[in-house]
Amino acid sequence: xxxxxxxxxxxxxxxxxxxxxxxxxxxxxxxxxxxxxxxxxxxxxxxxxxxxxxxxxxxxxxxxxxxxxxxxxxxxxxxxxxxxxxxxxxxxxxxxxxxxxxxxxxxxxxxxxxxxxxxxxxxxxxxxxxxxxxxxxxxxxxxxxxxxxxxxxxxxxxxxxxxxxxxxxxxxxxxxxxxxxxxxxxxxxxxxxxxxxxxxxxxxxxxxxxxxxxxxxxxxxxx
Ligand SMILES: Cc1ncc(CO)c(N)n1
Numbered sequence: 001x002x003x004x005x006x007x008x009x010x011x012x013x014x015x016x017x018x019x020x021x022x023x024x025x026x027x028x029x030x031x032x033x034x035x036x037x038x039x040x041x042x043x044x045x046x047x048x049x050x051x052x053x054x055x056x057x058x059x060x061x062x063x064x065x066x067x068x069x070x071x072x073x074x075x076x077x078x079x080x081x082x083x084x085x086x087x088x089x090x091x092x093x094x095x096x097x098x099x100x101x102x103x104x105x106x107x108x109x110x111x112x113x114x115x116x117x118x119x120x121x122x123x124x125x126x127x128x129x130x131x132x133x134x135x136x137x138x139x140x141x142x143x144x145x146x147x148x149x150x151x152x153x154x155x156x157x158x159x160x161x162x163x164x165x166x167x168x169x170x171x172x173x174x175x176x177x178x179x180x181x182x183x184x185x186x187x188x189x190x191x192x193x194x195x196x197x198x199x200x201x202x203x204x205x206x207x208x209x210x211x212x213x214x215x216x217x218x219x220x221x222x223x
Pocket of ligand 1: 136
């Protein structure tokens with residue numbers, strides 16, 4: 001069976017999960033109605049988010065229980081850093097240079113979420129870390145797949161956010177999410193106990209809430 005722990009976490013945090021996956025921002029991406037300034041604010045912050053997120057994966061390299069897990073975590077860093085080219089490409093199309101993006105301040109929602117996952121990894125073991133990271137990769141893969149399946153999701157003419165949706169619905173991002181589910185299963189097989197579950201659920205649910213806050217930051221333009 002695949003993703004036993006992840007599916008359990010998702011079920012036990014169902015209302016937080018749907019507030020994240022079906023956020024107003026996400027619906028606006030799907031039907032193209034999201035105001036462009038909200039998307040631009042989000043995307044610049046997401047670029048800054050990814051750099052901090054790569055640091056969290058780097059903690060995973062350090063905490064990995066063996067060489068195989070170390071390599072997987074290192075691959076994850078590469079995938080996250082590659083994702084930033086989507087961001088810079090879209091920002092360039094609005095006239096925003098890489099330097100301008102990189103020198104933007106991190107919004108509070110960006111700081112809150114990234115420091116939360118980094119700290120989960122510093123304080124805990126690899127299972128704590130991957131549980132805290134899972135709403136990110138697996139959630140965006142789910143959002144990408146759902147939006148791509150809706151009417152105008154992937155239609156470049158009808159939806160200004162089609163390129164964004166295509167990235168997360170695409171084969172390589174879907175494979176990344178699949179790998180991350182397999183990683184959670186391997187680490188759970190090694191070190192999950194029932195006694196640990198409530199603490200893992202608390203980490204998961206907090207990360208999911210911080211994801212929803214991240215969308216809200218985009219909508220509000222808040223710093
Ligand atoms: C906030 C956030 N969560 C998840 C992803 C997926 O990588 C992203 N790019 N940004």
